Structure formats: structure tokens, C-alpha cells
Amino acid sequence: MPEASPGADRATPSAPEAPAAALEELRAGADGVQVDIGAGGFPAIQRVSRQRLKGPGGRVAILAGARTPFAKSGSELRELDAIDLAGIAAAEAVARSGVDPSEIGAAIFGVVIPPLDGPNLGREAVFRAALPSSLTGTTVNLACASANRAITTGVESILQGEHEVVLAGGAESLSNVPLQFGRAAAERFMALSKARGLGARLSILASFRLRHFAPVPPAIAERSTGMSMGEACEKMAKENGISRRAQDEIALLSHRRAAAAEAEGRFHSQVVPVFPPPKYDRVVERDNGIRSNTTLDALAALPPVFDRRYGTLTAGNSSPITDGGAALVLASEKVARSLGRAPLGFVRSFAYFAVPPGGQLLQGPAFAVPLALERAGLTLGDIDLVEMHEAFAAQVLSNLKALASRRFAAAALGRGEPVGEVDLERWNVNGGSIALGHPFGATGGRITLQLLHEMNRRGVELGLISVCAAGGHGLAMVVERE
Numbered sequence: 437m438p439e440a441s442p443g444a445d446r447a448t449p450s451a452p453e454a455p456a457a458a459l460e461e462l463r464a465g466a467d468g469v470q471v472d473i474g475a476g477g478f479p480a481i482q483r484v485s486r487q488r489l490k491g492p493g494g495r496v497a498i499l500a501g502a503r504t505p506f507a508k509s510g511s512e513l514r515e516l517d518a519i520d521l522a523g524i525a526a527a528e529a530v531a532r533s534g535v536d537p538s539e540i541g542a543a544i545f546g547v548v549i550p551p552l553d554g555p556n557l558g559r560e561a562v563f564r565a566a567l568p569s570s571l572t573g574t575t576v577n578l579a580c581a582s583a584n585r586a587i588t589t590g591v592e593s594i595l596q597g598e599h600e601v602v603l604a605g606g607a608e609s610l611s612n613v614p615l616q617f618g619r620a621a622a623e624r625f626m627a628l629s630k631a632r633g634l635g636a637r638l639s640i641l642a643s644f645r646l647r648h649f650a651p652v653p654p655a656i657a658e659r660s661t662g663m664s665m666g667e668a669c670e671k672m673a674k675e676n677g678i679s680r681r682a683q684d685e686i687a688l689l690s691h692r693r694a695a696a697a698e699a700e701g702r703f704h705s706q707v708v709p710v711f712p713p714p715k716y717d718r719v720v721e722r723d724n725g726i727r728s729n730t731t732l733d734a735l736a737a738l739p740p741v742f743d744r745r746y747g748t749l750t751a752g753n754s755s756p757i758t759d760g761g762a763a764l765v766l767a768s769e770k771v772a773r774s775l776g777r778a779p780l781g782f783v784r785s786f787a788y789f790a791v792p793p794g795g796q797l798l799q800g801p802a803f804a805v806p807l808a809l810e811r812a813g814l815t816l817g818d819i820d821l822v823e824m825h826e827a828f829a830a831q832v833l834s835n836l837k838a839l840a841s842r843r844f845a846a847a848a849l850g851r852g853e854p855v856g857e858v859d860l861e862r863w864n865v866n867g868g869s870i871a872l873g874h875p876f877g878a879t880g881g882r883i884t885l886q887l888l889h890e891m892n893r894r895g896v897e898l899g900l901i902s903v904c905a906a907g908g909h910g911l912a913m914v915v916e917r918e
Contacts, residue, residue, distance in 0.1 A: 455685035455860060458833060461678065462857065466840040470675045470796060471847040489783055491595035493768025497779035498915070499535065501605075501764035501885040502528035502708045506723045506873035513720065513759040514611035515713045518547050518877065519554050521761030522607035523564025525881075528708040530567065530603065533765035534775050540765075541599025543573040544590050546582025546606030547877035550575065552614045557607065557877075558586075561763075567603075579906035580827060582606045583762060583880030584913065588786050590766045600771050605763030606877035615651035624648065658793045658906065665827065665906060666742040668797035670749050673830035675796070676837060680748040683829035684735040687753040687870050689860070690826055694867025695728030702866055702893070706885050725756050725873040753829040758873030762881025778918065780888040781899070785812035786913040793908045798831040800910020801902035802838035803848070806855045808900070808912035816856035819914075820896035823887040824858075825879055825903040826868035835902070866890060879903070884915070891917055 489495060502525050507513040513521065522545050530537055545558040554560040559573025578585040583606030590602035617625070624640055631637045657664045663671075673683070697703060703723070710720045730752070740747030741754070772779045787807035789800050801824070809815060816839070826832050838844045839855040846852065866886060869879060880903055887899045901913045 455682070455689060457679055458682040458685045459860070461682050461833065462836055462840055465677050466837045466854070467843040468677045469834060469837040469841050469844055471844055489591070489595060489785060491768060492597040493594070493600055493770035495769045495782045496591045496594045497767050497769055497772035497782050498884070498888060499765045499767050499772060499775070499779045500529055500532035501706070501762065501780070501881065501888075502532060503706055503762035503878065503882050503885060504710050504760050505707055505720050506725065506758050506760040506875060506878075506882070507720065508725055508873065509610040509757040509759055511724060513609070513710065513712060516609060516710070516759070517551050517612045518557055518607040518609045518761070519551060519560040519564050521609060521759065521875075521878070522547075522557055522561040522605065522763065524708060524710055525605055525607070525761040525763040526561045526567070526603055527565035529605070529763040529765050530565065533767075534777065535601055535765060535767065535771070537567050537571075539771075540567065540571055540601045540603050542590070542593060543567070543571055543603040544576060544586040545573070545604070545763075545877070546576050546578065546584075546586040546880065548577055548579055548582055548608060549610070549613050549876070551609075551612070561607075578909060578911075580825060580874070580876050581880055581903040581905035581909055581911045582877045584884070584901070584903055584911045585880075587764060587766070587880065587884060588913070591783050591786070594766060594768050600768045602766045603763060604766055605761065605881040606879075607761035608875035608877040609759045610757045610875065611759050617648065618650070618652050621648035658797065661794050663797070664742070665797065666749055666754065668793075669828045669830050670742045670747050672796055672798060672834050673748050676834045678748070678830045678833045680736070682833055683748060683753040684732055686826070686829035686832055687735055688730065688732055690864065690867045690870040691727045691730050692867075693865060694723070694726045694871035697866035698722060698726060702889070706889055723872050725758065726867070726871045749828055749830055753870065755827055755869040755874035758875045760873065760875035760878045760882070762878040762885060764881060764884060781891060781915045781917050784898075784914040784916045786911070787811060789910045791908040791910070796834065797906075797908055798827060798904040799834060799838060800908055801904050801912060802835045802844070802910070804910035804912035805839060805900065805902055806849055806851070808914050809855070812914040814898065814914065816858065816900075819898050819900045820862065821865065821887060821891055821894070821899045822858055822863045823883045823899065823901050824864060824868065825874075825883060826864065826870045827874065827904055829870065831904055835904070880911070884913075888915060891915070
């Protein structure tokens with residue numbers, strides 16, 4: 437995704453301008469959101485009136501967690517790969533949890549573009565964090581929800597009684613994306629490795645052309661449609677009536693709230709300082725994408741990125757390409773109680789849903805959220821704080837519109853009433869991915885950790901997480917305190 441909007445790195449945050457256009461569109465224009473449910477509609481089989489996530493040891497607790505600072509690709513963390521970032525976060529999370537490392541049953545990590553020399557990030561994180569080598573490691577990939585998938589897989593293993601303690605998280609180093617050669621070059625390299633005799637090798641070498649050495653970078657696009665996330669979201673913005681002004685207002689909220697949280701030290705208990713190689717003589721302690729002094733005028737001046745003539749998505753209202761890692765320690769309630777201190781919280785319910793990639797690609801959360809709430813036996817009005825991944829401001833507004841829409845509820849969800857309007861005063865109160873950055877594999881860990889810390893700081897009981905992901909996926913999870 438594109439770089440964030442320009443501005444000073446460190447400045448005293450000023451009061452955010454009121455999101456007037458965003459609120460107007462969410463309230464007056466909610467029913468204008470497109471209904472795109474695919475051929476099968478909303479599957480009733482997934483609807484569960486109450487989901488009691490209790491296993492042999494009770495509920496699943498989130499004991500502790502940690503993340504690295506999030507840094508824009510090519511900047512302060514460029515010398516660290518995904519294994520380094522995952523290992524740093526993992527070691528700190530385990531240390532903060534109070535559990536004996538030998539009690540951890542599994543390490544599950546998410547990554548979207550793994551290192552070529554260590555594709556099983558879960559296992560490599562075990563070694564990098566100096567955890568017992570008997571600890572098994574597994575890697576999952578659900579695009580931007582990869583860390584969420586790692587967390588919920590850990591939850592499931594604890595509920596089933598397979599493990600009592602699980603280390604889960606994710607990482608991404610978009611500064612170190614592995615490049616590959618095209619098929620023609622790959623075939624020649626394979627033939628060269630099998631050739632016998634100098635003549636055969638020279639013949640193959642002579643067949644190489646300069647074009648064969650052009651690298652093929654990983655595509656951040658849907659294979660089924662050929663559209664990138666930004667292009668798909670631009671389409672959503674047009675179809676759902678999302679204005680440029682409303683998008684910029686959401687971006688401004690993200691930066692201003694993140695700047696205020698940083699200035700007040702709210703991220704200090706979540707972020708582990710990192711000393712990057714090769715000299716290890718400097719420390720990175722803060723996220724470097726926050727722009728505390730950006731304004732609506734500055735955001736409005738930025739050109740569209742994905743549709744340069746008619747588009748509304750810009751570098752300023754999209755999440756930047758970022759490096760970072762995050763990890764959490766999960767445990768059965770029985771183990772959590774034995775430690776003699778309150779965990780950050782408990783997982784009450786979760787749900788996944790997928791929509792057709794050719795339609796509203798990033799609208800999965802609008803379906804996953806009502807499922808997770810229903811499984812928890814709650815309504816949106818019961819939720820104290822909402823933490824939503826901000827891939828793009830247009831994606832945020834599209835999903836918020838759908839949740840507030842009576843028409844969407846009836847046509848897509850089969851409900852007589854809308855899920856509800858999300859109060860922006862309880863939504864992403866410490867900023868989100870637009871300001872903090874989006875390391876694909878780590879964002880779900882950051883969101884979970886950030887929400888739980890804020891719930892504890894405020895003394896509130898219920899929180900809701902939502903994440904959109906490539907392939908049309910959506911994740912929602914409800915967490916609770918005591």
C-alpha cells in the first residue's frame with residue numbers, strides 16, 4: 437500500500453477536526469451501500485445463538501503480549517527480516533506473561549510473504565526467541581488477518597485440550613520481500629543445475645538473455661480478478677458513495693489519535709525497543725508513520741493513487757507499507773488463575789466470513805461482525821470499544837455503512853434491524869493502521885494487543901475486533917475482561 441501523508445514526525449497533537457462528512461455519510465447514506473453476497477447468500481448454518489468458548493481449563497485468556505515498533509518499509513527496521521521481528525516480539529511476550537517457556541505447547545505465527553530461507557515463521561521464531569527447541573512451530577497465512585488466524589488457531593487448540601499455553605502472533609518485513617525470476621529463467625537455472633559436462637553448461641548459459649534476469653515481485657493482487665486491494669477498494673468507494681472528504685477525515689482521526697496516544701505514553705507498555713543491526717548502536721522505540729501535524733488541507737492536496745483520473749484513494753487515506761512483528765501468549769483460564777494475576781482479557785467469540793473477490797472485496801467484516809456478536813450473545817450496543825483494521829479509509833466507511841444499514845441487514849443478513857451504528861468516539865480511539873502502519877502478518881496482533889490494553893486502562897468489559905483481508909475475507913472477535 438502507498439506511503440502515508442507527509443508531515444513532521446514529532447509534534448504536539450492538536451484537536452482533530454470533527455468528521456462531519458463521514459458522520460453524514462454513515463447516517464444519512466447508510467442504505468446506499470451496495471449489497472453483494474454472492475450466489476449463496478448469508479449462510480444460516482453459520483449462525484449460532486450462543487458460543488461458549490470454554491475448554492477443559494475454562495475460557496481462553498490472553499496473558500500478555502508485545503510488538504515491535506512499526507516502521508515504514510525501507511526505514512528503521514530494514515535490516516531485520518520477518519524472523520527477527522517475530523522473535524523479538526515473541527521473546528518479550530513470553531517474558532511478560534510470567535509462564536515458564538517449557539509450558540508453552542505451540543508457537544503459531546502468521547506471515548504473508550515469508551523469508552525464502554525460513555518459510556516456517558512459527559518454528560523460526562522459536563529459535564530466534566531462544567525458546568525450548570522442543571516447542572513446535574506452525575505458520576499460517578490469511579493475508580492481513582494472518583495474526584488473527586494464528587490467535588484463533590491457538591484458541592482452538594486450547595479449547596480442545598491439545599495445549600494449555602500457546603504463543604501466537606505474526607510478522608512482516610516488507611523491506612525484505614524476496615524476488616523471483618520468471619519461468620523462462622527458472623527453467624534455465626534448473627537445467628543448468630542438472631547439466632553434465634562443460635559443453636552442456638556453456639550451451640545453457642549461452643541461451644540466457646538480459647530479459648531473463650528481470651525480477652518478478654510478489655503481486656499484492658487477487659489472482660481471480662487481477663485487481664490490487666487498492667483498485668478493489670477504489671471500486672468500493674464509488675459503489676458505496678464514499679466521498680474523498682469523508683476518507684480524509686477518517687485518516688485525520690487515525691493520525692491525531694495515534695499521536696495523542698503516543699504523546700501520553702499509551703503504547704509504551706505494548707512496544708518493545710529494538711536495536712537494529714549491523715551496529716546495534718541505536719534504538720527504535722516508536723512507530724514512525726504517525727503524522728501528528730497533518731491537516732485536512734494537506735490530505736486533500738494528495739493525488740489519487742489507484743485511479744489517477746477519477747479516484748479518491750490516496751497515500752494519505754491508505755495504510756502504508758510497513759515492517760513489524762507482534763506476539764501474544766494465550767493460556768487456559770486455569771493456567772491464568774494459577775499465575776496469580778489478572779490476564780489482559782479473554783476471548784469470548786470469533787467468526788470468519790468470505791465474500792466474492794470480484795464484488796466488495798474488503799466488505800467481509802460487515803458479515804463477520806454480526807456473526808461474532810451473535811455467537812457472543814451480544815449486540816453492538818453492548819460493546820465498549822471497537823478496534824477495526826484500517827486498510828483504507830474507504831474500506832472502513834464501507835463496512836461502517838453496511839453495519840448501520842437497514843437495507844443491508846435485510847438483504848444480506850436476513851435481519852429486520854441493522855447491526856448498528858458504530859460510535860466513532862469508541863472506535864480506534866488510539867489510532868489505527870493508516871497512522872501506525874500495516875505489516876500484513878502482524879497487524880492482527882497489534883490490534884488485539886492495543887484493544888486489550890485500552891480496555892484495561894479504561895476499566896471497560898467488552899471489545900470488538902474486525903479485520904478485512906485479501907480473498908474477500910473478514911474476521912471479527914469479541915474479547916472480554918473479568
